[in-house]
Amino acid sequence: MKLSVIMPVYNRERYVVPALRSLVRQRDAADLDIIVIDDGSTDGSAEAVRSIMDENPCIRLYRQPNMGVAKTRNAGLRQLPPETQFVSFLDSDDISPAGRFARDLAFFAIDPALELTYSLMTRVDVMDDDALKPAPGGSSGTVRGVSLSAAIFRRALVDRTGLFDEDLAQGEDTDYLLRVFETAPRHALLDTVAVYYRRHAGNMTKQTDVVMRAYLQVIQKSMRRRKADPSRRPVEGLFEIRNDVNG
Amino acid sequence: MRHSNVYRVASKDIVFESFDGEAVVLDLSTGKYFGFSDTGSGVWQALSSGVGVQAIAEASAIAAADLEGFISRLLEFGLLAPADAPGQPLPGEIVSALAAAREPLSVDVHDDLADLIVVDPIHEVEEPLGWPAVKQAN
Numbered sequence: 011m012k013l014s015v016i017m018p019v020y021n022r023e024r025y026v027v028p029a030l031r032s033l034v035r036q037r038d039a040a041d042l043d044i045i046v047i048d049d050g051s052t053d054g055s056a057e058a059v060r061s062i063m064d065e066n067p068c069i070r071l072y073r074q075p076n077m078g079v080a081k082t083r084n085a086g087l088r089q090l091p092p093e094t095q096f097v098s099f100l101d102s103d104d105i106s107p108a109g110r111f112a113r114d115l116a117f118f119a120i121d122p123a124l125e126l127t128y129s130l131m132t133r134v135d136v137m138d139d140d141a142l143k144p145a146p147g148g149s150s151g152t153v154r155g156v157s158l159s160a161a162i163f164r165r166a167l168v169d170r171t172g173l174f175d176e177d178l179a180q181g182e183d184t185d186y187l188l189r190v191f192e193t194a195p196r197h198a199l200l201d202t203v204a205v206y207y208r209r210h211a212g213n214m215t216k217q218t219d220v221v222m223r224a225y226l227q228v229i230q231k232s233m234r235r236r237k238a239d240p241s242r243r244p245v246e247g248l249f250e251i252r253n254d255v256n257g
Numbered sequence: 258m259r260h261s262n263v264y265r266v267a268s269k270d271i272v273f274e275s276f277d278g279e280a281v282v283l284d285l286s287t288g289k290y291f292g293f294s295d296t297g298s299g300v301w302q303a304l305s306s307g308v309g310v311q312a313i314a315e316a317s318a319i320a321a322a323d324l325e326g327f328i329s330r331l332l333e334f335g336l337l338a339p340a341d342a343p344g345q346p347l348p349g350e351i352v353s354a355l356a357a358a359r360e361p362l363s364v365d366v367h368d369d370l371a372d373l374i375v376v377d378p379i380h381e382v383e384e385p386l387g388w389p390a391v392k393q394a395n
Contacts, residue, residue, distance in 0.1 A: 156373065184373075226274040229370065230281040233292040244369035251372075 013040035013111060013162070014094040016086030017102055018047050018079055023054040025103040025208065027062060028139040032106040034066045035142070039112035043094060044069045046102075047085045050076030055102070080174040080182040083158075087173060090165075097168045099158035105134075105142050105206040106159065114162045117198050125167040126190065126197040129204035130252055131157045137208050144206060152203060152252045156184045159205035167195055175231070181224035188232045192242040199248070262310035264328070265340035275302060278354050282336055288371030291336065294360035300327060301364070303351050304337060309344025316347050317355040319362055327362045334366060 015033055019026050026046075033044055046069060048056045056073055063069045074085060083099070090097065096115065100106050114127040136148030154160070163171075171190050174182045191197075236242045266273070270286040280298040282291040293301055296319065303313050314324055331337045 222272055223274055226272065226281050226283060227276055229283065229290050230274075230276055230279060230292070232370075233281070233290075233365075233367070234279075237292075244367065245373075246369040247372075249370075249372035 011040050011096070011115070012043055012091065012094045013096040013098065013115070014043040014045055014090050015098050015100055015106075016045045016047070016083060016089075017100050018049055018082035018086065019051060019055045019059065019102040020049040020076070020079075020082070021051045021053045021055060022102040023051070023058045025139075026055055027058050028137070028142060029100055029102050029104060029106075030059065030062060030066070030069060032108075032142045033100060034062075034068065035108060036106065036111045037068060039109075039115060040096065042068045042111075043091065045086045045089045046071045047082045047089075048073045049078070049082040050074060078176075078179065080176045080178055083182065084173045084176065087168065090168070095165050097163045097165060098161060100205070101159065103208045103210065104159060105137060105208065107143065107203050107206060110202070110204050111162070113202050114200060114204065117200070118162070118164065121196075121198075123196050124198060125164045125195040127162045127200055128154070128197055128248070129160050129200040129202050130154050131160050131205045131207050132203050134206045134208050137206065149206070154199065154248065154250045154252060156187060156249075157205055157207065158183050158186065159207075161187070161190075161204075163190075178224055178227065180221055181228040184225070185228045185231060188228065188245055189235070191245040191248060192232065192235060194243050201252070263307055263340045263342050263344045264304050264310075264331075264337040265307060265342070266305050267335050267338040271336055273301070273305060283374065284335065285374065287368075288374035289334075289366055289368045290370065290374075291334065292365045292367065294363045295358040296355065296360055296362045297327065297364050299351050299355040299358055300324070300362060301331070302354075303347055304328070304331070306348070307340060307342060307345040308347045308351075312344055312347045313355075316352050319355075323362050327364065330364055334364075 046059050048071060059071050063071065072089060114129060117127055118124050130152050132149050132152045134144045134149045136145040138145040175185050178185055271282060271284055273280060273282040275298065278298060280293050280301045300313060310324060314321055
């Protein structure tokens with residue numbers, strides 16, 4: 011059972027190795043295929059990835075001139091091998107919790123019609139990059155929010171959903187997830203943490219005006235889709251704060 | 258109609274944008290968002306830029322009662338508030354958009370993404386309050 015994980019990288023030499031280590035430590039959970047797309051990094055990101063590729067042949071690295079995150083995710087989708095059955099994502103500054111893939115993949119084994127699991131994300135202010143988990147007291151809140159890493163998609167759902175919208179400077183992940191959930195795929199909302207989301211000074215999501223505009227555009231695209239195709243559903247009851255969960 | 262028939266966007270929690278002439282408005286305090294017909298998009302753009310009701314009525318074929326009803330909904334939703342200001346001129350592109358519009362004047366409210374809007378790291382921008390403290394504070 012092949013699971014491909016797509017990781018876009020842009021100037022994350024400090025974080026990309028822990029991110030990859032958090033994936034390869036789960037290689038027993040599936041036939042793991044890690045697709046790293048370096049989006050024209052100007053730092054040592056590509057070298058950092060290469061430094062652990064020898065001992066981890068499941069990592070594939072592709073490089074392209076800088077094109078932005080949507081095109082980079084699409085480059086990853088285009089590298090999916092035909093035999094890939096499941097697809098997930100991890101951003102190059104985040105950490106995949108130990109056992110995360112095994113936990114979610116078990117649900118697909120029980121329910122052959124299941125198309126998607128969607129789990130929780132924990133925001134982390136201080137990461138322990140050796141232990142690959144939040145430092146004691148370093149996490150600050152768990153939510154079911156917008157994160158491609160919270161999902162494991164069955165391949166057919168990815169093929170049906172199509173590509174990320176390359177016209178969006180940001181919010182391409184929100185747009186993608188809304189497009190997925192509007193079609194009401196058979197899904198399971200799991201109460202376990204699927205990603206440690208690292209907060210740091212370089213987070214893209216801090217550019218206020220750009221974020222807000224992209225956000226409004228994503229919302230409007232959703233309204234347009236539902237107007238044009240009434241079989242598409244509003245995405246209700248999905249997102250929530252879950253501070254009762256320990257990251 | 259009152260003499261001061263000019264409005265402003267009600268608060269900084271009301272954010273809006275138009276894409277290809279279609280307006281979308283988001284209330285960050287509630288997570289509700291609003292979509293418009295083509296006519297509604299034009300009227301929203303005019304009102305939110307401080308164009309007086311009279312000028313909109315004169316430049317379009319919208320019935321006065323429809324316009325009043327539409328504005329009362331925007332006031333009820335908390336998107337607009339009366340402004341104590343002289344009306345701005347109606348931009349030519351809005352006049353053209355209203356002339357080309359085919360749908361009746363309307364606004365729809367949606368709350369299906371309310372939790373997302375409050376949960377999302379979009380609130381990272383509101384340091385030091387941070388995400389997801391916005392909802393906890395409510």
